[in-house]
Amino acid sequence: MTGPVPPDPVPLLSLRGLSKTYLRRDGLLTRPRAVAAARDVTLDIARGEVLGIVGESGSGKSTVGRMAMRLLEPTAGAVHLDGADITHLSEQALRPLRHKMQMIFQDPSASLNPRQSIRQILTTPLRLRGVAGADATQEMLETLALVGLGPDVLGRAPSTFSGGQRQRLSIARALLMKPELIVADEAVSALDVCVQAQIVNLFRHLRDRFNLSILFIGHDLAVVGVISDRIAVMYRGTLVEIAPTEQLFRRPRHPYTARLLSAEPRRGVLSAPAPPATPAGQHAPDGCVFSARCPHAADACRTRQPALAPVAPGHRAACIRTDLDLEGILPHSN
Amino acid sequence: MSGGMVSHGVWRRMTAGRGGVISLLYIGSIVFACFCGPFLLPFGPTSIDLHHRFLPPLAHGHVLGTDEIGRDLLARVLRGGRVSLIVGVVSTVLSSLIGTVVGIVAGYRPGGTRFLITTVIDTVLCFPVIFLLLTLAAILHPGLVTIVGIVTLVSWMEVARVAQAQTVLVRQMDYVTAVMAMGAPDRQILFREILPNIAPAIIVSATLNIARAILLESYVSYLGYGIQPPEASWGNLLNNAQEYLESDPWLAVIPGFVIALTVAMFNVLGAALREAIAPGRRA
Ligand SMILES: Nc1ncnc2c1ncn2[C@@H]1O[C@H](COP(=O)(O)OP(=O)(O)O)[C@@H](O)[C@H]1O
C-alpha cells in the first residue's frame, strides 16, 4: 500500500479544475437542466504511481477518466501530460501523444472487436507503432506471456474467452502501445472475486516492471485500496478527499469517506457502497454535495461547497468540519 | 478468421428455419431458371408465331401459353425475370454502396456533417418515391442502364439510415474507443473496426432492398417508362397484358404472380437473415 513518494516535480498527468456539464431535458416541455457530471476536479498522477478513484455509480469517475484520456471534451479545466497542456490540441496534434495513455474498460464483452481474431486485435497497436513482421510476432508473444496467456490464443475469436481472459487481452493490447499511463475504468468490477484479485495483481506487477502510472477507477474501496498508493474519493461529481491509501483508511477526513469505509466489511466478502438516495446532481445548488446525507452537517455546510484543502501532509479534504475525529478501519498510529 | 466463424453460425441458423430454407431454395431456382432456362426451352422469347396466338397454358407445348403474337409466355417470363433480377441486384449493390458510405460518415461525424446528411436523406424521403421515379423516367431515355440508375437514386436512403444508426451504435463501443485512444486514423477506425460490425445489418437491409427494387422496376416498366418492348421485363409483360385482361387473363396473372412471389421471397430471406444475425450481435 505504501508506494513511492512522488519525487518527480512534474507529474505525468495533471488534471486542473476539470468540469463536465451535461444539459439534460427531463420532459419534452421542460427547460434543459445543467447536470454536472464532474466539477472542478484537480489531481496529479506521478510516474509509477497508482492513483485510485472511488465513488458510487454515477459519481463521475468515468467522466474524469475519459476527460483525462482526451476522449471526452471537458467543459472547463485543463489536462497536462508530461507538463504540456493537451486540453486544446486537435485530434491531429494529439495523435502522436495518444500512445502514452491507454484505457482498460469495465465490460469485458465489449472491449474486444467481435469480428476480429486476437491476432488482428493485437496487430492494431503494433501497426500504429510501425512494428511489423517477425518483430511484431515476437512482441505480441512476449506481451501475451506478460499478461499470462499463451501463443495459442492468437487464432481465436474474442467470444471464446472468459471475462478475466478478455481483460488480460485488453491489457495486452494497451501494453503494445508502450503506454506510460493506464486508465483502468472499473477494469475488474465485472469479474468474480477470485479473478479480480488476479487482475489486480497483474496491474501491480506491470506497475513495478514498467514504472507504469495507473489511474485505477472502481466503486469498491476494498479492491481499489489493495492496489492504490493514493486514493481520490468522488461524490456526485466532486472530489471530496484525496490521501495516501493508508492515511485515508486510518483517518478519513471527509464524512463521506468515513461512510464508505464503515460500509466495507472488515474482512472477507467485498461489497459495493450503498446506492445514492437521490439521483446524482440533485443536491442543494450551493451547499456541500454531501450535506443532505451528512450526519455532521452544520448550517454553513448548506450554503457553499468547501474547496479541497490540505488537512495533513499529502492529504486534502473538502470538508469544513476539520474538528471531527472520524473513524477509519486501521488503528490510529498513536 | 472470426468472421468466418460468425458467418458459419449465421448460415446454420438461416438454414435451421423454414423461412430461410424456402426463400433460399426459391431464389436459387428462380435465378437458375431465368439465367439458364431460356437456353433449355424450344421457344425463344422473341420468336413470333402468328399461327399460335393467345394459346392457353399447356397447349401445343407452350407451358404457360402464348401472347398476342404467339411468343411463348414462359420464355418471356424467364427472360423478363433476368432483366428484373439484374435491375434489382445491380441497383441494390449500387445503392448499398452509396448508402453505406453516406450513412457511415453521418454516423461517425456528429455535428454539422451529420445534420446536413440527415437533412438531405429526410428531404429525399419526403418525395413520394413513385412520383420521383416517374419524373426521372419521363425525362431520361428509357433502357436498362437508365432504370438501374433511377432505381438506385431513389433507394439508397434506406441503407444510409441503417448504416448511420448502426455506426452511431458501434462507434461508442469500448473496442472502438480503445482503438481511438491509440491514435488510429479515422479511415482505419471506419473500415477495420466499424464496417465489419455494421455489415450484417447492411446486408439485411440490402436484401429487403432487392425486393423493393424489383417492385419499382416492375412499376416503372408497367407504366411504360422502363424496359421497352420487344425486350421483356416483368413489368412490361403486365403492361402488355392489360388489353387482354378479360379475354386472356393468364397473360397478366402469371407475371403478376411471379413478381409477387419473388418480392415476398426476398422479404422472407431478409427477415430470416435478420433473425439469424441477431443472436450474433450480443457476442
Ligand atoms: N452523455 C451523457 N449525457 C448526460 N449525462 C451523462 C452522460 N454521461 C454521463 N452522464 C452523467 O454524468 C454522471 C457521471 O457519470 P459517470 O462518469 O459515468 O459516473 P461513474 O463512472 O462514476 O459511474 C452521471 O450522473 C451520468 O448520468
Ligand SMILES: [Mg+2]
Ligand atoms: Mg463508470
